[in-house]
Amino acid sequence: MAKGDSTKHKIEEAYTSLTKSEQGVADYFLENTAISDFSSKHISTLLYVSEATLSRFAKKCGFKGYREFVYMYELDFKDYFTEKEEKEISDITRSVRKNYKDIMVKAFDLIDEDQMRRIASRLSNTEYTVPVYGMGSSGYVAREFQLRFMRLGLDVIAITDSQMIAMNASLVKRGSLVLAFSISGTTKVVIDSIKKAKQNGARVVLFTSSKDKKLKEICDEVVEVAYLSELETGTKISPQISLLILLDVLYTYYFANDSYFKAEKYKRTLSALEIKI
Structure with missing residues (x-):
C-alpha cells in the first residue's frame, strides 16, 4: 500500500458491506483529490445524507467515529504530498533552496529604508x-547596476578592472558620487580606491558584508549586505545574489523619485535599442 492511501484502502x-447511502459517501471520498471542508455538517448537506450515516460509514471502515476518519483522511493527503515533494526535490536541490531562502530573509531584514x-x-x-567599482562577482553586479540604471537616464559607468578603478578614483571630482561593491570588504584595490576618491572630495557609498568599523570612516554610507558562510567563494549559491537584492530595492526607490521623468527616459533608451541599422 502506497504512503498516503491507507484511508482510501480501508x-x-x-x-x-456499506449501504447504498454509505456507498455514496464512500464514492465521494474515494474520488476526492484535495483537502476541503470535511465537517459532518458540510458533507451531510453536500451528499444529502444524515450525520448519523457519516458516523456509521466511518465505523464500518474501521474508525471510532467520523471525526477520527476525517483526521486520518486528511493526514493521508499531507503524507502523500510530503512524499511527492521528497521524490521530486533532491537533498541537493533542497539545500540550494534553503540557502536562497536564508539569504533573502537576511537581506530584507538588513535593509535600512x-x-x-x-x-x-x-x-x-x-x-x-557615477562610477561603480567592483571586482570578480561584485564586478558582475557593477555591470548590472550600469545596465539597469542607465535605462532610467542615469549617467553611470561600471569599472571592473583594477587599474581602471585606481585611475578613476584619482580623477573623480569633488562632490561626485562613487559606488563600490565588495562583499568581503577586503578587496584591496576597491578599498584603496574609495579612500582616494574620498580624499578627492567624492561622496562614497560602499556595499559590503564586512562589519569593520574602519570602513565607515572612509565612506559616507556603508550598506550592510547579507552574508552566508562561504558565500563569496560561490560554493553554495551565486555570491552576488545578496548584492542584486539590494540593487533591486535601490532601483525601485530611484525610479519612484520622479517616476514620470525616469519612465520617459526608460522608453527612450528602449527605443534606441530597437533601432535597426
Missing part, C-alpha cells in the same frame, strides 16, 4: 557620471 475493503532613500536621492541629484 474504504475499499469495507465498500461491499531611510538609507535607501538617501542613496536614491543622491543618485537622482548628482551632476557627474
Whole structure:
C-alpha cells in the first residue's frame, strides 16, 4: 500500500458491506483529490445524507467515529504530498533552496529604508557620471547596476578592472558620487580606491558584508549586505545574489523619485535599442 492511501484502502475493503447511502459517501471520498471542508455538517448537506450515516460509514471502515476518519483522511493527503515533494526535490536541490531562502530573509531584514532613500536621492541629484567599482562577482553586479540604471537616464559607468578603478578614483571630482561593491570588504584595490576618491572630495557609498568599523570612516554610507558562510567563494549559491537584492530595492526607490521623468527616459533608451541599422 502506497504512503498516503491507507484511508482510501480501508474504504475499499469495507465498500461491499456499506449501504447504498454509505456507498455514496464512500464514492465521494474515494474520488476526492484535495483537502476541503470535511465537517459532518458540510458533507451531510453536500451528499444529502444524515450525520448519523457519516458516523456509521466511518465505523464500518474501521474508525471510532467520523471525526477520527476525517483526521486520518486528511493526514493521508499531507503524507502523500510530503512524499511527492521528497521524490521530486533532491537533498541537493533542497539545500540550494534553503540557502536562497536564508539569504533573502537576511537581506530584507538588513535593509535600512531611510538609507535607501538617501542613496536614491543622491543618485537622482548628482551632476557627474557615477562610477561603480567592483571586482570578480561584485564586478558582475557593477555591470548590472550600469545596465539597469542607465535605462532610467542615469549617467553611470561600471569599472571592473583594477587599474581602471585606481585611475578613476584619482580623477573623480569633488562632490561626485562613487559606488563600490565588495562583499568581503577586503578587496584591496576597491578599498584603496574609495579612500582616494574620498580624499578627492567624492561622496562614497560602499556595499559590503564586512562589519569593520574602519570602513565607515572612509565612506559616507556603508550598506550592510547579507552574508552566508562561504558565500563569496560561490560554493553554495551565486555570491552576488545578496548584492542584486539590494540593487533591486535601490532601483525601485530611484525610479519612484520622479517616476514620470525616469519612465520617459526608460522608453527612450528602449527605443534606441530597437533601432535597426
